[in-house]
Amino acid sequence: MVTAYKDEGRRDLAKVLAPWLAQALRTAVGADAAARESLRGRGLLVVPVPGSPRARRRRGDVPLRPLVSAAVATLAGRACVADVLVATRTTLDQSTLDAVERAANQAGATTVRSRQRGAVEGGVCVVVDDLVTTGATLAEAARALREAGARSVLAAAIGATTRRSGGGPTLRHPRP
Template sequence: MLSELLDLVLPAACALCHRPGAPLCPRCRDAALECLHASPRVAVPSPPPPGMPSCWVSGEASGALRAVVTAYKDEGRRDLHRTLATWLAPALRAAAGAEPAARDSLRGRGLLVVPVPGSPRARRRRGDVPLTPLVSGAAASVPGRVTVAEVLVATRLTKDQSTLDAAARASNLAGAMAVRERHVRVVGGAVCIVVDDLVTTGATLAEAARALRDAGAGTVLGAAIGATRRQVDHHAGLPCRPPLKGSGDRSNVGA
C-alpha cells in the first residue's frame, strides 16, 4: 500500500529504459516476455554438478529477463516483485507436479518450498533477502498445501560467483549451506522444492539440495525464473532480444 501511495507522488520509471510511468514499460516488458518459454523446461547444466536436483525454469536467463532480475536484486527495484513472482510461478507449479511424491505431498503433509539463502555479504549490502517475497508470491499459485520457509543458512563466507567457472563455483559453495537447527524436524522426510532466481551452472541449487538431504529431506526438486541458454533442455526457439540501451544487463546474476 505504501508503495502504491508513493507512486502517486513519485511515479515509477521503467527499470530498464527509465521512461516514466511503470516499473516496466510495454516495450521492455515485451522484450522480457520473449525470454519466457511457452511452458516450463528442465535446466540441464553441462556438466551437471553432482547432486543437482531436477530444476524447472520459466525462461532463458539472458537479455531483458536477466536485466529485470538484476534491477530487482541489485538496483533496489523491489516494485518488480509481483512481475517476477508471476514469471517464477509456472516453474514452481511444474516442479510441484513433476513427481508422484510431490503431488502426494500437496494433498497430505504439504510441500516445503525453500529459497536459497543469500550470502551474509549480499544481505548486508541489500538490507534484505529479495528472493523470499518472489518465492512466497509464486507459491501462492500452487494448489494444495505449500509452506515457504527459509530453512537454509550460509555457514561460511564464499567468493563472488561471477568471477568463477563452473568447477570453481562448485568448489566455492561446497559445504557452504546448512539447515537451521530449529528447522531440522520440519525438513526431515519432507518433499522440498529449492528455489533460486536464475541458474547458471547449477552449483547453488546442488549445494542447497545437499544441505537439505543431509538434514533428512526426502525428494528434493528445483525451480527458478530462468537458466542460461546452454543449460536449458531445448533445441529450438527464438533468442531473447538483447537488453535495451541503458538496461544495465549484468552477467553476474544467479549461480
C-alpha cells in the first residue's frame, strides 16, 4: 500500500495510511514523559524524514508530508510539523542495499537547516518515516537532531519490515 501511495500516485490511500501513522505517533508520544510534557508546554516537533530531491522530482510532491500533517492533527496539545532536516549529499537508492550498506549510505547525509537550529535546540522531536527497514534513515535523522541540540528524539512510522526465516521481508503495521 505504501508503495502504491508513494510511487504509483494512489494518494487516495492516505485515508488508510494516515490513521496508522497517527496511531504510531500517539503511541510514541504517550510512552515518553518528555514528549507528553512538550505537548503541554513548548510544543512537540514532528519531523518528517526528508525525501531525496530525485524522488521529489519523480513523484512531483513529497507524499509523506500530508500523512504527517494528518497524524499531527490527532495529537492533543501543541505540536507542529517541522521540516527542519535537509540532505547534505546525494545518497544511493536504499532499496538495493543491505543493513550495513544502508547505514554507511546514510551516515552524515542529513543535517538540520541552520536557520531552524533554534527551534530544535532543547526541544523534543519525533522523527517520522513511512516504513522502517533497517532503521538507518531514522538513526541518521536522530543523529542530526541530537547534534543540533534536541533534548529528546523519538520515532514513529506507518510500518516496519521484518525478515522471515528463509524468506524476504514482511510488513508489520499497527491496527487503527
